[in-house]
Amino acid sequence: MDETRRRGLEKMNEVYGWEMPNVEGDPYFDLTVDHLFANIWTRPGLSMREKRMMTLTVVTAVGNADLAEIQANAALANGELTVEELKEMAVFLTHYLGFPLGSKLDGVVSKVAKQRKKAAEKGQAEDKRANVNAAVNMHSGGSLDDE
Structure with missing residues (x-):
């Protein structure tokens, strides 16, 4: 794995809060990891919190509840x-x-908070495989289950 891919996957893992697999041979995934996460998310000037707030704002504005939930x-x-x-x-x-869009984000936050509270009460970690599958699907058009 070259340095750009390593740096991109490291930042992608930080952004999503779980370990993303290195999907080889998918041009869209390559571009996402090697450019978006290795070069854009790592730029100085904005904190991770600020980048997260901007991302949540944008995905809310376009009505993408799935990505809002991940974020x-x-x-x-x-x-x-x-x-x-x-x-x-x-x-x-x-x-x-x-x-409609604001209430969709509010609903996503309530759903995520409820899921995290329920998992914590059971002493369980969140379902990371479902999260990873959602992110892989979003960035490459496939999922881990397709392998």
């Missing part, structure tokens, strides 16, 4: 944002994006 879960797992801060983002964004 909200990672923000909580990485300690970048609290449930209360995520809920406040939903209230704030509602006034710029409209009720």
